Amino acid sequence: MRANKHSYILMAPYMILFAVFTVLPVLVSIVLSFTYFNMLEFPKFIGWQNYTRLFLEDDVFLIALKNTLLFAVITGPISYIACFVFAWIINELSPKLRAVMTLVFYAPSISGNVYFIWLMIFSGDRYGIMNGLLLKFGFILEPIQWLKTEGYIMPIIILVQLWLSLGTGFLTFIAGLQTVDGTLYEAGAVDGIKNRWQELWYITLPSMRPQLMFGAVIQITTAFAVADVSIALAGFPSVNYAAETIVTHLIDFGTTRFEMGYASAIATVLFLIMVGSNLIVQKLLRKVGE
């Protein structure tokens, strides 16, 4: 203990804050999920009641769950694969062109929440760029209320979410590709690798396993946490809850209705889904290139 004193002292400031603002909240949230708590009275223990209400009585939660899974199943894999494929193509460009293309793909996700540009594009009047184009070329006769029509809301949010999704994961892959040992490719060519697809599967992907794992964690977490884009584009609450997600549902109960116990149950469910899907994906990734 004494020998390691310095290690603990160096870590202490970070670890204390980390415990207070990350670990403790998760634990508090799990405990509160078994209580009725309205911020005014002391929490009252009610067992599994929040969870049974969530899955059996709350129709909107089921919509939120369905939407969130839909987001995750579509944007998760697509954005993950897109991150990799574009990083992979860009990596073969000359350094100057590589820098430009990296910026092109990375810019949307770093430009600080400017997704309200899409509000102008999908604006419901004829001056919105999408309506304008469709009217001009005669595909439609009347402007469409994109963000107020149930059927269009989800596809639009998925599109915008994909636009935003080439972030940290993308950058990690670009960097990872540059560390792959060039001599491996030459050795591969000697060993009879015939095209770039075989190169990709047998050499590039296995060499990048750590980055692939890190990227997966980031993309999965982002895919399950859709809320900001939904609120910014479709409003809160959205038309007939068409864009409700687990996180917007959580915000609804936590900050509007002050049902903290119930909101904590929602948070706990989300937390379990995220960790669970991360574990599954990491298992799958271990099989890459085998």
Place this chain on the structure above:
Amino acid sequence: MPKKRVNRSAWGTLSLFALLTVFGAFMILPLVYAINNAFKPLDEIFIFPPTLFVRHPTMNNFIDLFNLLGNSWVPFSRYIFNTVFITGTGIVGHVLLASAAAYPLAKHHFPGKKILFSIVVLSLMFTPAVTAMPNYMIMSWLGLIDTYWAVIIPAFAYSLGLYLMKQFMEQIPDVLLEAAKIDGASEYRIFWSIVMPNVKPAWLTLIILLFQILWGSDGNGFIYSEQLKSLHFAAGQVVAGGIARSGAAAAVALILMSVPITLFVFSQSRIIETMATSGMKD
């Protein structure tokens, strides 16, 4: 990496480049549209059919924006100060604390090391929404509600920085640290004068990633006083102003996005170098 590689078919190259062009356009066109909109006179924003490029560029939108914000209850400069202060303090604190914690995790052996690091890795999977409400309660117990610190202090303990720093510090050769130890340097001295200068590129990466998070934060839910709110929050209000403010909103969009993008352009090569050498070993 060799410039020309074997095993390449022209057809494959062509189709990959076509893919890159199409999706590149999808990524960049909305931003190009946003940039052009900021310079469009109001009648051109509402032209039919809408145009991508500006025909008669004007600075009026920016002038309108500054007038609009100049007349608001809280002066515009205050929002800028708030955002810069939150971003700056958050970054400095996080880089220092995360590095100090990363050094022992990367280079020392002590009980509990594995477990501590796995908890941090696990926490990469949380979205802030999961912890937002208990965080609110903790903040209010600590009396941090409605201060800058409600945004800044949790930023000190984000998990991303510790993770990146630890992976990067593992690359520092042990010999270097042992030599310093033989010369009688204390652990703190080693951390400050040897480890920290060696991980400069990692700071830069962290600064950029954190800048994006903090620059876009609006302290929503923790900060009530108008005087303490961020640029991003003020921008949101301009955008919410509707059609009459479309020009000003376009100008806001441009101002908000130009800062992080510029920062990234200037540090791009160093960042990619860090992410590359950080190895990401598990």
